[in-house]
Amino acid sequence: MARAKKAAAKKTAARKPAAKKATAAKAPALPKSVTNAESKVKLQQKAVDQAQKKVDQTQTKLDKHRAKIDTENGKLSKMRTDIAAKRDKAKASPTAAAKRAVDTARGRMNTVRLKLQDLRGEAKLIRAEIQAAKKVVTREVKKLRTAERNLKTKLREHERKLAKKAKADQKKAEQKAKAAAKKAAAKAKRSAKKKTTTRKKAATRKAPAKKKAATRKAPGKKAAAKRKPAAKKAARKRPAAKKS
Numbered sequence: 001m002a003r004a005k006k007a008a009a010k011k012t013a014a015r016k017p018a019a020k021k022a023t024a025a026k027a028p029a030l031p032k033s034v035t036n037a038e039s040k041v042k043l044q045q046k047a048v049d050q051a052q053k054k055v056d057q058t059q060t061k062l063d064k065h066r067a068k069i070d071t072e073n074g075k076l077s078k079m080r081t082d083i084a085a086k087r088d089k090a091k092a093s094p095t096a097a098a099k100r101a102v103d104t105a106r107g108r109m110n111t112v113r114l115k116l117q118d119l120r121g122e123a124k125l126i127r128a129e130i131q132a133a134k135k136v137v138t139r140e141v142k143k144l145r146t147a148e149r150n151l152k153t154k155l156r157e158h159e160r161k162l163a164k165k166a167k168a169d170q171k172k173a174e175q176k177a178k179a180a181a182k183k184a185a186a187k188a189k190r191s192a193k194k195k196t197t198t199r200k201k202a203a204t205r206k207a208p209a210k211k212k213a214a215t216r217k218a219p220g221k222k223a224a225a226k227r228k229p230a231a232k233k234a235a236r237k238r239p240a241a242k243k244s
Helices: 002-015 032-092 096-237
Strands: none
Touching: 032 096
């Protein structure tokens, strides 16, 4: 029997719908003007990040280029030292082989020199690219600041509207409360008036009843008054007692 009761209780518990979780009150949706301003700020921030990324990439490129220039400068300085040694050797023993070695070293040094010129020219272009990218960053940052100011303005307008609406709602609630209080006071006044009228009616109903009762009792008194003279007459008719 106990098992059957437990099973029935479980079935009823399973049939009962699960209690709904209390959902948190959602914040009022932002107007389209504010959401558009927010999206513009996000897009502009993305543009600023991309421009800054380009600046960083170009700066990295310039750093690598400078490393190449430094390497070629090191090579050129070594070649100069080597040429100087070969010239001294050619002067000491002016052979054809020594002259050819000096010419070959000079040719190699000229090649490195030309390469260095190209690298320096490329470095100038990269620096110009960096300056252009920085200008783009400055321009995009200005646009971002404008978008942020616009968003702040839209948010202030939205907050002002919300405050105005809240004030109007509060005023309506106060007016409603006043009207309800006035209605309750009027109702209480009517009920009090009704009670007084009912009391008066009850009092007026009781007064005639008392009068009727008084009028009913009055004839009895008169009858008693009438009876008394009759008794007196009987006493008069009674013969006087003889004196012994």
